[in-house]
Every structure is written in C-alpha cells, then in structure tokens.
Amino acid sequence: MIGRISPQALVVPLLLLIALTVGAVVNERFLTLGNLRNFTEQLAALGFVSLGQAFVILGGGIDLSIGAIASLAAVLLAGLHGGNEALFIPSLLLVLAGGAAVGAMNGWLTVWLRVHPLIVTLGMASVLSGITLLYAPQPRGSVPFWFEGFAFDSLAGVPLSGLLLGALFLITALVLTRTPFGRRVYAVGGNAEAARLSGLSVKPTIITTYALSGFFAALAGAYYVSRTGVGDPHAGDALTLASLTPVIVGGILLGGGRGGLGGVFLGVLLISLLNNLLNYMNLSTFVQWWCKGW
C-alpha cells in the first residue's frame, strides 16, 4: 500500500520485457495486431479469476473452487435457456449472481465452521463438479450468436473482453486502495484478530471477498461459453491453479494482507504471454508437452 519500489518488484516487469523481446526476435508476427488481439482474448478468463483470487488471498484465504464454479457457470449458461434467446439474459444474470452466492457460501462456511478455507473450497469444488457432471456429462447447450461477440468483437481495434478486463482491473485497484472495504480486506488479511479489536467487521469482509471470487469465476465461465459457443463441463478445470499463479508471481503474499494489484496484472500478462510465446516458438516437443501438462 505504501509506494516504494523494491528490487523484487522489478523482477516481473523485467521478465515481461524479456518475453516480449524474445517473442519479437523469434517471430515477426509476434508483435502484430492480429496476435495482440489473439493474446488479449486468451488473457481474459485468466485475468477475471486472478482478480477474484487476489481479493480472497489478500483477505487471508484461498479459493480452490474457482475452476469448479466456472465450469458450472458455463454449462448452466449454455443450457438453462434451452434455446429460447429471450431467456438468455436472465440466465446470464442468474449465473453471475449464482457464482457470487456460491462464493459467499464458501466464505460463510469458513467463518462459521472456522475450518481452513482450503478444505471448504476443495469440498465445495467437489460438490460443484458433481452437480456440473450430473447436469452436463458432455458439452451441451448453445448461446445466442450475439453473445459470442463478448469474446470476439472489438471496439476500436481492442477486443471487448480486453476492455472489460482492463476496466475491471482499474475498478478493483480503486476498490482495494481507495475504499473502506479495500482497507478492511488488507486489515483482515494482515491480522484478523487485530482487525476485530479495531472494531472492523471481519466476517462480512471475508464473506464478500469469497463472493467476489465466485462472481469473477462465473464471469470467466461465461467468457468460455462465448468463445466456444457451448457449455463444456470441464471448461474451468484448469482455472483454479491458473488463478493462483499470477497472484503469487505478482507478489501477493500467500497468507494475506500484503501486495498490490499491479503485480497481479503483470503476473497475468506474463503467464499469458509465455503461453502465447510458446505457441509461436518451435520449441522441442518435450517443452510443448510439458506446458500442456500444466
């Protein structure tokens, strides 16, 4: 929170710069507009969930149900409206609200049972995966054509998803640094008992961070649906781990209370860039398979 640049803070930007340079050198198409757009599109889902994870981790928790929420959101969004386009918008709202509600439930269970959030969200993930697979053993459903614009349209050359992600990052940064809620998140994550003794409302703060995480996970699920046009029950599987990486790379201390969103943003950029870069480089099959294993 206090502006001071430490040497460690420069590591990620530096890596980012190296990745960009290497990309430009290795392949002339790397820095083209086309690839840039492609890149932003891949970035969005990861960006959304990292925001949610950042809230939770700053508040002293961890959310391992992100991927399961995203998958459930994806199949419900594609399936609920049953082909009736008029029902699509309501089901979109329902899914986003549902994500937040499931997240809030995670939060409520952690504060009420006082169980480690790891267990609660892992258990929740298992429950949600079960529901998802019951509802959609195979990819199912469809989306209205216009909704695919969420993933593929652009405004003045910038993909819509990228714009949304940028806007959400700015809003989140504002919320974290300039609102009482953001301050509470830092305080609770830093020292929950001290926060309680200082008269802050600890439990609602924790629950809200999980609700936000659930919301962002559902948003990522919706984004997947708009990209693929179908509700894949495994859409979000990789997101749980993926959401942790940028947050950790970006330097938010696991344990809570420290770190800023700028780092997370750079972390998201770096991870996506690396993925993108690997696609462009003719790396040995070993590395490619290794990366796919992630």
Place this chain on the structure above:
Amino acid sequence: MSGLAVTGGARAALAALRLERFALIGAVIGLTIVAATLSPAFLTLGNLRDIFTQAAPLGMVVLAQALIMLVRGIDLSVASVMASAAVLATAFTSTDNADIPLIFGAVLLGGAVIGGINGWLVTRRNVSPLLATLAMMILLQGVRFAYTQGAPSGLLPSGFRWLGTGQIYGIPVNLSVLLILALGLWVMLRYTMLGRAIYIIGGNPRAAELVGLSAQRVTMLCYCLGSMLAGIAGLFLVGFVGTVDNWVGRGYELDSIVAAVIGGVSLAGGSGSIVGALLGVLILVLLSNLVVILGLPVEFQLILKGVIIILATGLYARRMRA
C-alpha cells in the same frame, strides 16, 4: 493420585476422544447394515472382497496423507506421484516379471526424492505445504506429459495384474500389503521414539525444538515416506486398473484428505491415528458403494465427498473448541 480433583474439562475431553472412535466404528456398522438391507448381495464374501480390493490403493495413499498431516502438512501431489509411478513402471522395456522388484525399487527411490523436495521446500524454504505440493503436482504432471507425449505406450509386466487383483488364501494381495504397511506405521507411531517425535512436532513444532527434537528432519522424513507410500499405491492401483495412463489416481488427493479427515486426523497436526484413518477409508468406500447400490449417478459420489469433508472438518473443529 486418587483423591485429587478431576477437572470436568479433562474428563470431557477424554470422553470425547472415546466417543470419536465409537462414532467411527458405529458409522461403519451402520452403513454396512444400510447397504446390506438395500442390497442382499452386499454382504457376500465376493462383494466384500471386491470392495476391499478396490479400496486398498486408496488406503495406502491415506496412510501417506495421514502421516504428512500429522506433521502439519498436506500433500496435494500424491495422485500425481501415483500416476508418475505408473508411468515409470512402463519405462522398463521388458515386460518380464523379474523387473518388478526393480520397478518397486525405482519407484521408492523416486518417491524419496520427490518427498525430499517437498519436505525441503516446506521446512527449509518455508513454502506453505499446500503450495509446495501443488507445484510438485503440476511439475510431475508436466514431466509425465512430456515423457509420454500425451499417452503412455509402454506395457506392464503381467505380475502387476496379480498384485492389483490377485488373492492369497482368499485375501486380496493388495489388502494384505496395505495391512502390513498400516501395521508397520501403527507400531512406528505408537511405540517408537520417532512416532512420539512426529506427534510432538505436529502438535507444537516450537516446543519440539525446545525439547531438542529436530522438526525439520522429522517433517522431511514424513514427506519422503509419504511420497514413497503414494508411489507404491500408484503401482498397486495400476495393477488393479490394468492400463497405464497419465491420470492414474486422479482424484486421490481429495479422497485421501477426505478419508483422513473423517478418520479424525487433524489438519492442524499432532493428532490422529492410523486406525482412525483406515476407518475413514472404510466409511468413504461404503458411502461410495451406497451411491451405486441406490442406483444414483456416480457423480453423487463427488457431491457426497464434498459435503462430508466440509461437515467432518466442521464437526471436529467445533469439538476442539468445546
């Protein structure tokens, strides 16, 4: 000592401990009765043997998980270790049964190295066990994919089939191995200095250092033993399944944690027992079977597991506070 006032709290705590073991055994009996009533075929020798054969590899992983949880750890890499052990088994070109000891040796060695790295990260680099083992899980996954190029192609010696599904005098081979391993661990935890050290370190690592025990070394050892056990479990599981793929043991990380938690092994470290953990496995397996007997989709097992792990930890957490 007689004639001294017994504080109510201490007596209540003792009672709770006994109650806990009672409740576990009660749950096993209750679930068995329910299953037997619903499906008369459940209590046949053949069916029970099948259930145990199926559950034995999980039991081995739970031993590993419980051991690591006792020293305040958690191991999310167990399933990845299992799959890696299975893939490693295919690396020996011949399918000669004579290679089996060699394969076991290689897996044990690999397990020791992997557990050693986990333990090193946790004890020396202060990485949280969750992150360290998560990273290990991903790393192994990547290595496996790279090595197999997506799909393993090697074959296993036929002897693995026997290890995974065979019987000696009507007792499943893998169950006997599980029971031997469990007995060994039980004796170690209950009757040796190392076992006592594990409980002391898990319960209060700071106090352990101050009574002259090396928390780092013992914790490291637990991670090593854990990964070795997980590797063995992987070999037995692949023997049971019959085919190797990159995802042998998928889901066992959650299942092992669930079983250990049901069995009363505390995530906070320092309390829990091998018997409890095995009872936890039994309960989990019985519940999964009930889902099948009731004709429910298998996905219900996932839902059930999730609910149970949250409830069980919640209940234990409440009891500790009371």
Place this chain on the structure above:
Amino acid sequence: MIELKAICKSFPGVKSLDQVNFSASAGEIHALLGENGAGKSTLIKVLAGAYTPESGTITLGGVPRIWAAPKQAQQAGIHVIYQELVLFPDLSVAENIFIGHAPRTRWGLIDRKAMIQKTEVALSQLGHRLDPRARVGDLSVADQQMVEIAKALSHDVKLLVLDEPTAVISGKEVVALFERLRRLRDRGVCIIYISHRLEEIFALADRITILKDGKNVRAGTVAEFDRASLVTAMVGRPLADLYPPRPAQTKTAPIVLAACNIHLPPRVRGVDVNVRAGEIVGLAGMVGSGRTELAHAIFGSMARTKGRVTLEGEEVPPGNPRLSIQRGIGFLTEDRKAEGLLAQLPVYANITAPNLTAYTRLGFLRRPQEVALAARDIERFRIAVPGPTSGVWHLSGGNQQKILLSRWMAIKPKLLVLDEPTRGVDVGAKAEIYRLIRALAAEGVAVLLISSELPEVIGLCDRVLVMKEGRLMGELQAEALSEESIMTLATADAPAQGEAA
C-alpha cells in the same frame, strides 16, 4: 460514567472473572491493579466487547449496554490500547489511525490528503512528530504506542483504557506519556490505567480498584492506600509467607554456568553471566531488554553470534538445544502454550519429551516407565490431574506449569533457566512453585530466573542481574534488593560503575 456489575467470565478450567464490579467516572484516571492472572485483561476485554461475559451488566452513561462486538463498544466511545498493540505493520501511520473511519471524498472514496492532514493534526496535538506516510512496522515501540493513542483520539473517545503501557517504554517516554494522559483527563476523558508498578500508580492515578483471582478485593481513592496496603491487597497475604527462606549464602560453591560475552543481535550485546551451584540468580529488566533472548542464546534455541557458554567447564555449543539438554540445561519458556505444552499429548509424554532416549530401548518407547515417572511426579508436586495418561490442555495454568517443571526436573539438570515461571498462575500455585525452585537449588542445581514481577525477583533470588537494551546494567546482592534499586538500574542511562558483572 462506566459501571460494570457482577461480571462473570470463565475459560475452560479457569473462572477468570467472578462477580466483578467496577466503576469509573469522567475526568479521572482510574488504576486497575492486580497480579498477573488476577483478571485485569479479561475485564478490559469484556469492557471493550472483545469477550462476552456469561452474566453481569455494563452501564455506560447511565444506559445499560450489551456489546456483541468490539465495534459497538468503540462506537460508544470506548477505546483500548492493549499490551500487544493492535496495529497493522504493513499499513502506514495515517492508514492505521483511520482504520475503519477514513475521511471520504464526495464519491465515497478514501480521501488520502485529508487523512494525512488530520493525522498530522492529531499527532501534533499529542505533541509527537511522526511521518504519517511511514510504515508502522518500521517504527519504534514507543512511536507505535503513540500511533495507538492518536488512533484512540481520532475517535470521539470517552473512555480510554491502557493495558500496561509502560511495559515497553521507559524514562523520558514514560514522563511524556503521563503528561499526555493528564491532559486528556483534564479534557474530561475517563482513563483506566493498568499496571503493576506501584510508583506509577501513586504518581498518576486518582482512584484504584484491585482484583485478585478474578474477584474484587478493594477499591478507593489513592489517598486511602500506601505501598504496604496495596501489596497486601494484591497478593492477599504478607509477602514473607509466599517465598521460602533463603539459605545461608554459598559464595564458595562451584560455578556451574559460565556464559561469556554473549551476543545475539539486536537484542543481546555482550553479556556475561555466572551462576553457582545452588544459587538462584534473577534476571530483571524491562520487557524487550533482551532477557528472554539471552536465555535462548544460553540454551541454544537461538544461535548466539559470539560468546562462549560452559557448563561445569564443559563447552555448550551454540544453536543446539538437543546437546544443551544432554549437557544438563533445562529451559522453561515464557509462553507456556506456544512454546512448552504439548496440548494433544498426555501428561507422561509431556514430561518425558526432552528425555526420550532415556525411555527408549532398541528404538521402542518404554511406556510403563514413562507412566511410572509421571505418576511419581504427580504425587510429588501435587499436580491436580486425573492420572498420568490424561490430557493437559484443560488444566489450570498452575498445574500446567508444574508439569513443565517436572519435565525439566526429570532431565536432572545442572542448570535450569526459568522464564516467567509464574505467569498466569494463581497465588496458591505460585507459592508451591517457589518452594519447588528453592528445593531444586538446595539440591545443587543452578537456577537462572527471568521475571517481570519484581516482588518475585526480590523474594526468591540470591542475586539479581539487571539488563537494559541488551546489556548488563549491574548486579544486586540479596541484601540490596528493592523495587527502587532494580528499576533504577533497569532505566539507567549507563551501566553503574564498578557494579557491572
């Protein structure tokens, strides 16, 4: 102003507050006194809404109140400065002061400029200079305390509680703090001041309430008390009965512990300690003066960077508790629950923990021997437990401490280091523990006793070393011991000449 009536609060195994009454009015400084474990901190937490009492009423300004959370008490104008400061080290001074009630802009966002300005104003009102943007974790303890006070004043504080504020500051800082507290009192704030330093009470307080073992003992204006009556009220009996008699001095006994030029930066900077067989040597000083760290450096649980420790002439290597225990050093730590007790294990395992090899044959534990030892100690030290195999967590502090003492006695130590051995122990158990320590010394064990309770140091020790900021300030023989002589050394500017050990 504030009135608490018939407050009861229990914890597992302990009745912390039993029908306690307390009242204080606006514009007075009210001292809350009592020994450690008397229930002062619990009462404060009840007052502040951090604990919910089982029964009793709280009346503030004539209105009965029930706090569900600290937040409500704070909104009613009650602010507590705890001994362990409630600050967020990663946030700035201004952010800490305005945590939970930062000034907002028109848009509802936090107005940082206004916040920093208000912080400057608040600090200057206190007469204290600090950068509002500084990270609180980087400040000295005294500065952090000022941040806490500024934080309290940034609310509309009617009732300010300070829990042992002078435990972490000294000298000029204390004088400045008192000055500011008097100014606040004159503005009509009710101040509750907790301390067990009697001279502070007489210098500052208007009225006094004394607790003992969770019950009211006496209350009245400061004029009604003198030192002796205060002490008697706090301890509940004349001091003489509490401590075993000192044996004739044994200046000729062989030196057991010889620690030379011990360094453990930043807390210990070149300390020499000798303890003879059968001698109880006290280690006094303010909290943070490096006493505990010195103990760790001798025992090896923190590795000293310089210096030499020998035990009966035998070298004790740095940073190896296991070897230290083998050589015959026992260390009873300050924080019983975090650093001593094995909560999930039975009594016998708690006792044999440092000495497991003695109860192991061929790698297997000899449980019957362990249980027998525990049974013997339970009898010998009159530990109130059901038996050697029962749990330890729900026992009272005194019984837990006796179990830990028996743990260290079981290694047959040559040197026993005791860090605050009677913290959180009731008076009856205290007397027994003192008796045990003296009996141990009589058997020829060298004892190094760290304590913040001056009466304990004065009553028990044969010789006292006083530390300040990591250095020895001087040594006092039994005849020269008094609270004044110790405090003079503990707050002196330089080592007393000729007396330094």
